[in-house]
Amino acid sequence: MKLVTAIIKPFKVDDVRDALSAFGIEGMTVTEVRGYGRQKGQTEIYRGTEYVITLLPKVKIEVAVDCALVDKTVTAIREAAHTGKIGDGKIFVLDISRSARIRTGEPL
Numbered sequence: 001m002k003l004v005t006a007i008i009k010p011f012k013v014d015d016v017r018d019a020l021s022a023f024g025i026e027g028m029t030v031t032e033v034r035g036y037g038r039q040k041g042q043t044e045i046y047r048g049t050e051y052v053i054t055l056l057p058k059v060k061i062e063v064a065v066d067c068a069l070v071d072k073t074v075t076a077i078r079e080a081a082h083t084g085k086i087g088d089g090k091i092f093v094l095d096i097s098r099s100a101r102i103r104t105g106e107p108l
Contacts, residue, residue: 008081008089019080
């Protein structure tokens with residue numbers, strides 16, 4: 001099994017979930033995170049005062065998938081999360097050496 005982790009823009013979560021559900025991915029973990037990359041933050045004005053936001057809000061999605069579905073999963077996330085603008089995010093694929101269901105103890 002592989003763990004596919006994607007850091008994406010928050011408003012793209014539903015699009016990614018729909019894309020994964022379309023080919024049978026039934027579960028994912030979503031975490032609200034903050035970070036920066038090439039964007040280096042952004043400047044906003046609130047009530048006439050300029051604020052620099054150095055850590056931008058993002059969403060981290062984690063999906064455990066069978067090795068045969070990794071390429072399809074990565075493609076679905078990439079296409080669904082794509083806006084064409086800087087800050088679209090990253091996708092990481094990691095090996096899962098062992099996993100188990102907590103309720104029954106059975107391996108996944």
